[in-house]
Amino acid sequence: MGVFGFSKPEILHAVSSEVKVCTKCPLWKTRKNAVPGEGNPNAQIMLIGEAPGYWEDIKAKPFVGAAGKFLDSLLSEIGFSREEVFICNVLKCRPPRNREPRANEIQTCTPYLEKQIQVIQPEFIVTLGNHSTAYVFSKATLSFSGITQAHGKFYETVIFDFKFTLFPTFHPAAALHNPKYRKQLINDFQLLKNELKKTR
Ligand code: URA
Ligand code: SF4
Numbered sequence: 001m002g003v004f005g006f007s008k009p010e011i012l013h014a015v016s017s018e019v020k021v022c023t024k025c026p027l028w029k030t031r032k033n034a035v036p037g038e039g040n041p042n043a044q045i046m047l048i049g050e051a052p053g054y055w056e057d058i059k060a061k062p063f064v065g066a067a068g069k070f071l072d073s074l075l076s077e078i079g080f081s082r083e084e085v086f087i088c089n090v091l092k093c094r095p096p097r098n099r100e101p102r103a104n105e106i107q108t109c110t111p112y113l114e115k116q117i118q119v120i121q122p123e124f125i126v127t128l129g130n131h132s133t134a135y136v137f138s139k140a141t142l143s144f145s146g147i148t149q150a151h152g153k154f155y156e157t158v159i160f161d162f163k164f165t166l167f168p169t170f171h172p173a174a175a176l177h178n179p180k181y182r183k184q185l186i187n188d189f190q191l192l193k194n195e196l197k198k199t200r
Pocket of ligand 2: 019022023024025026027028034091092093105108109
């Protein structure tokens with residue numbers, strides 16, 4: 001049971017329902033579909049990307065485009081299926097032409113992400129790229145000087161009074177056209193795999 005007698009799936013479903021009709025920031029005007037995120041309510045690992053892209057906006061699901069295919073392969077490499085983890089984004093609606101999220105959009109949208117984190121309380125949060133890493137770092141009052149500095153390390157972190165291990169890595173989209181990021185992502189997921197072995 002979660003808070004006030006509601007189960008985790010019930011609370012997550014309520015968050016998704018709210019996101020699907022949200023008009024709190026201007027991104028609702030240009031989206032086709034909001035993308036709340038999805039996965040196992042009791043996930044050991046939660047992965048947080050940046051914002052929906054072209055295909056995610058059409059299908060209303062996170063990471064279903066090319067970056068998502070690569071993410072699937074990274075997950076299978078560490079022995080996890082999509083259904084076992086929870087995948088979502090900092091922003092729930094696609095910014096026009098996939099531009100960078102704006103500070104006011106992040107501020108307006110992240111109460112949804114916060115609720116998802118509080119309900120799921122995963123052991124590991126894997127942040128994909130600069131935006132989600134910067135967001136979790138700021139909540140944890142850690143100082144952030146970019147994903148290149150922060151990636152591939154484990155941070156024992158507390159946000160919203162709950163303790164978890166933060167593992168930042170690069171965004172899978174960055175790896176699609178840059179072999180350097182691709183290698184680093186694969187390497188980071190190997191580190192994650194080794195760390196996960198200790199918990200099983
Ligand atoms: N990039 C993201 O950050 N999230 C998605 O869901 C897809 C691509
Ligand atoms: Fe609402 Fe977030 Fe979509 Fe903005 S991006 S409309 S805050 S769900």
